[in-house]
Amino acid sequence: MRIATYNVEWFSSLFDEDNRLLRDDEASGRQGVSRAAQIEALGRVFTEMDADAVMVVEAPDQGRRRDTVAALEHFAGQFQLRARKAIMGFANTTQQEIALLFDPAALVPMHDPRGAEAGPEGAVGAPRFDGAMRIDLDVDAREDLVRFSKPPLELDVTTAKGRTFRMIGAHLKSKAPHGARGDDEVMRISIANRRKQLAQAIWLRRRIEEDLAAGDDVILLGDLNDGPGLDEFEHLFGYSSVEILIGPEDGARMFDPHAQDALRHPLAAQASTARFHIERQGRYLSALLDYVMISEGLRTERPKWRIWHPFEDHACWQNAPLREALLAASDHFPVVLDIDL
Template identity: 25%
Template sequence: MLISKLLAFITLISLGISIVEAKTIDWTETKNHVGEFVTVQGKVVRTYNSKKAIYLNFHKDYKSHFTAIIFASNFNKFLKSPDTLFKGKNISVTGKIKKYKGQTEIIVKSPDDIKILEAYEPIKNIEKKSVETLIKVKDQFVDKFKVGLANIYFSAALFENNIEKPLFKKMETPPKRELEIEFDRLSAQYLARYIKYLDSDVLVICESPNDPKIVEKFISEYLDDRYLVVHNAPVVKNKKYYYNQQVMALVDRSKFNVRKYEALNKKDITKNNLLYPFPPNKTIDYNGKPTKFWWSRFPIEFDVSLKSDPSHWYKFIATYPKSKFARSDKQALKARMQNNVHQMMLRERVEVVSKDFEDIFILGDMNDSMGMDEKEKKLGIDSLSTLYHGKNDSILWDSVSYKDKEGTYVYKGEAQVIDFIFTSHGLKKGKGRVKPSTNNFFHFFNTMIKHNLRPRPDRLENRELFLSDHAPVVIEVKH
C-alpha cells in the first residue's frame, strides 16, 4: 500500500501536479489570519441581497464579524441564488481573508469556493491541518496577449486638415493641400508600420485624433481591419474641455470580446455598452474656496475577455491627463492641481472596480513622473502618487522597470518615466499573469531622438520620419 501511494505521488509530480495541505480555520479566528489564503468553516446565520452583492453573515452582528461576499457579476455562476442556497447552512469558504471597516471578509468569485458541510464543529486548534487534501495543477496557460501603450506625437494632426485648421501654430508658408495629402499618406504608412511593429493585442494611444471614424477608416485601409476602436469621444460632455489630442484604445477584434462604458443614461445601456462611470468633475478646496475641476481629458474604460475563455474579464482604464506645465506660475499651479484631481478621480474608480475585478490595467501617458517638483511641493501634492501609492499600494503595482538613465521621455536632456502600465496584484498570481519586465524600447527611441530634429506635428517636412517623443511600453499577459 505504501509503495503504491509513493508511486502515485511520483506520478503526480511528473505530471506537474503538487499536493497542498489547506489550512482550515473557524470563522471566529479570521481576524488572526488577515491576508492569508485559507478555508473558513462556520454556519450562515443571516443573508442579505442588495442586488449589487450578496452577504453571507456568520454572526447577527454582521458589522464586526466575518462575512462572505458574492458580487453581482458572479450571481449567474450559481444554480440558485446564494442568499437562499446557503442561508442556515454549515459551509466552508475558501479564499483570501481581507479586512474592511473593522470586519473580516472573503470575496467569493466561484461556486467552487463554497461547500455545504454535513456537520460543523468549531475548530479549537487553528493550526490543525485540513482533513481534505487539495490537488492543485501547476499553472497551465492556455493563451496570451500583449498590452501596449504609445503616445503618437503627430497622430491628431495627421488625421485632420492641418493646413486650414492648424492644430498648433499657423504656418507662415503653408504647402498646398495636395502636398499635405501626400505627406499624410506617407505618414499613415509609417504609422501603420509602427503599430504593426508593436504588435499589441490591446494598444492604448495617447494624442489620438478626436474623431474615431477617421481612425476606423485608417485601421480598415492600413491594418487589415484588425482592431476595434474604443474612444472617449462618445462621453465628452462639454466641448470646452475637449482638446484635439485624445485617448483611445485599439482592441484585436478576432481575439477578444469587448464591453465598453459609453452609455450616458440608462436607456442607452446594452449588454456590451454599460454606463459611463466617471463623474464630469470634482469640487475641492483650492486657494481657500471650493473650486470645480473638470477632467482635462476624459478617460476611457472597457473590459475584454479572451474568446478562448469568455467567462474571465480583464478591466482596462486608459487615461491621458493634460500637461501640468503652463506659461505663468499661477496657471502652472492650477494645472498641477487639475492633474492631481484627475488622478484622484481615477483612484476612486480603481478602488471601486477592484472589488469586482481581479485583473485590472490602468495605463496612459500621465504627463507626470514619480516625485514632486517645486510647484507640487508648494501645493503639498504628489499627483501621480494620488493614483499609484508606490510599492506599498494594496491594489496596483508597476510591472515595468527601467535601466539607469532610461525612461519613456527625455526632458531637458534627462530621461524620465511618464508613461505607465499599472496592473492589479491579481495579475501576479491570478488567471492572468504579468511578469515584471524591463522596458526594451528606450534605445531605439533615444537613437531616433538623437538623429532627428524634433519636428512640430504641424510642420510637414520630415514628419514621416518621426512618430513620437515618447518611448512605447509593451507587456505580455499569460492566461
C-alpha cells in the same frame, strides 16, 4: 496577450475630413516629418508591435465631421493590423481623443463608465468622468470644481479565454500658464494647474479603488504626464500623480515596474518613454510619462513589460528600420505589456 499604450503626436493631423489618411508631403504635427513619412512610420511601429490591444493616446479627433473610430479603423485596414477595430468613450474638445484599437478575435471591450452623473454643480467622491468633481484643492475650506479635459476611457473587457477585467485609458494634463504676466503670475497659475492635475489623479484613484473593491482586476494605462521626481512643483505637494495612482503602502496597490524603480531609486538611471527636443537648449529631454499599471490579481499572470525606446531597448536599436520609424512616428514610444489573459 499583448496590451500596449502609445501616445501618437498629433495623430489627428494625418486624416482628412472623411477620416482617410493624407499620404502626401505636407507637414505633419511632427517637426520636420511629412504626413506620408509619419504615416509610414506609424504603420511599421503598429505592425511590429502586433498587439492585441493598443490604447491610443492623442487619437484622431471626434467632431461634427471627424470620427475617431472610423479614422483608426481606416488606419488599421491600410496596414492590415490584427487590432483592426476601435472603441472610444467620451469625446473631448482638444483634438486628442483616447481610444482603443483591438483585435476582436482576442478580446471584446465595452465602454462602461462608472460613477454617478454629475450636473453643473459637480459631485463629491468619484462621479462619472464626463462630469465634475467637488474637492477642496487648497486651504480656503471651499470646494473647487475639477473636470477632465480628456475624460478617461473606462472599458469592461472579456478575453477569448473568458477572462474579464477593467481597463482604463488616461491622459492627465497640467495646463501651461498661458496668458500669465510676470513670474509671480506664472508661478501662481502653474501651482493652481498642478493642484488640478493631482485632483484628477485622486479622482481616478478613487475609481480604481471602487473597481478593486467590487472584485475586478484593473489595468490602467496611458500618458500620465508625470513621474516621480519629474515635476518642479513636486517638492511643494510631496507626491506625484503616479504615486497617487499606485496607491498607499497599506492599500490595494497598482504596479508598474518602471514607476517602482523610479520611486525606489530616484537618483539612479531611469527608463524613459518620451523624448522632446528643447530647441533653445539644443538638446533632447527624456522623461518617463507613459505607464501600464496592473492590479495585484494580475501579477500572477506572468506579466512582462517593455518600452519600445529606439535608444534604450536593444532589439529596437538593432532593427534599424524600426528604430527610425519610432523616431519619426511620435515623441512618445510604446509601452507594451505581455500577459497571460
